[in-house]
Amino acid sequence: MxxxxxxxxxxxLVIVPVVITLAVLNWMVGLLDQTLLILPxxxxxxxxxxxxxxxxxxxLxxxxxLVVGAVASNFAGRKLVQWGDRLxxxxPVVRSIYSSVKQVSDTLFSEGGNAFRTAVLVQWPREGVWTVAFVTGAPAGEVAALLQDEFVSVYVPTTPNPTGGYFVMLRKSDCIELDMGVDAALRYxxxxGVVVPHEAAATLPS
Incomplete structure (x- = not known):
């Protein structure tokens, strides 16, 4: 026994990851195949x-x-995109949804974006409990003026689904920057916590 x-x-352990991976790929291919509906x-x-x-x-x-990216990369394409954004x-209503989605996508996918560029160790949801999070930027405007110390904007993802999480602002001194890359931190x-990155472990502050 x-x-x-x-x-x-x-x-x-062998079959489940293979089945789930194939199921996800099949779902993605089926979803993308809907693109064919735009063809005559x-x-x-x-x-x-x-x-x-x-x-x-x-x-397709x-x-x-690739075509949209190539067109939007030149001068005329950028002007066309700007005109579409203004339109x-x-x-009403559409602009609030579109502007929010565009800000997030610009942060995540643009070359100059700084989202999920640094993995850090923070105490969450209370002191003495540690988790891995990602620095997304720094507070600005009214929020930065009200905060008296140096703070950073941090995204604390949930497990095992990192697409949900919490946005918090923490003192920079309370965040321990990790050597592991963003991909390794996401896998972790x-x-x-089963897939442990192979980077050398840092010592937690007392």
Missing amino acids: PSLRKWFFTGL GTWQPDRVLGFHVPGFGAL ALAIL VSRI IVSM
């Missing part, structure tokens, strides 16, 4: 080939991203 139990759990009916790959080939939508989505900013968080 001990051997059977060991084999069972070892099989789970006579251009649909299923109709042209006579059978369904998964992944054409993903290739990639091509669209959307005049539409998602795995609930």
Whole structure:
């Protein structure tokens, strides 16, 4: 019985990650295949080939991203994007949603963005309890004027889903910068501490 139990759990450790990975990939490919709906009916790959080939939508989505990125990178494209931003900013309700989403995407995906660039160790949710978080910037404007010390903006992700979390402002002196990269820190968080980064451990302050 001990051997059977060991084999069972070892099989789970091998099979479960593979099944979940394939399921996520299948969902992503199926979602991206919806991009094909923008093509005329006579251009649909299923109709042209006579059978369904998964992944054409993903290739079309990639091509669209590259084309839009190339167009938006030149002078005329930037002006067109700015004109579109001004147009959307005049539409009630839509402008509040669009501006919020755009600010987040600009921070996360732009080359000059500083989100999730530094992993830090902070005490959360109370003193004596430590977790890994990410510095996203520094307070500015009215908030910075009210804070008397040097603070940083910190995102504290939840586990095992790091897309949810808390935005807090902590004293810079209370944050311990880690040598591990952002990717390693995210794996550490998602795995609930099981996948430990191989960087040398720092000593916690007393």
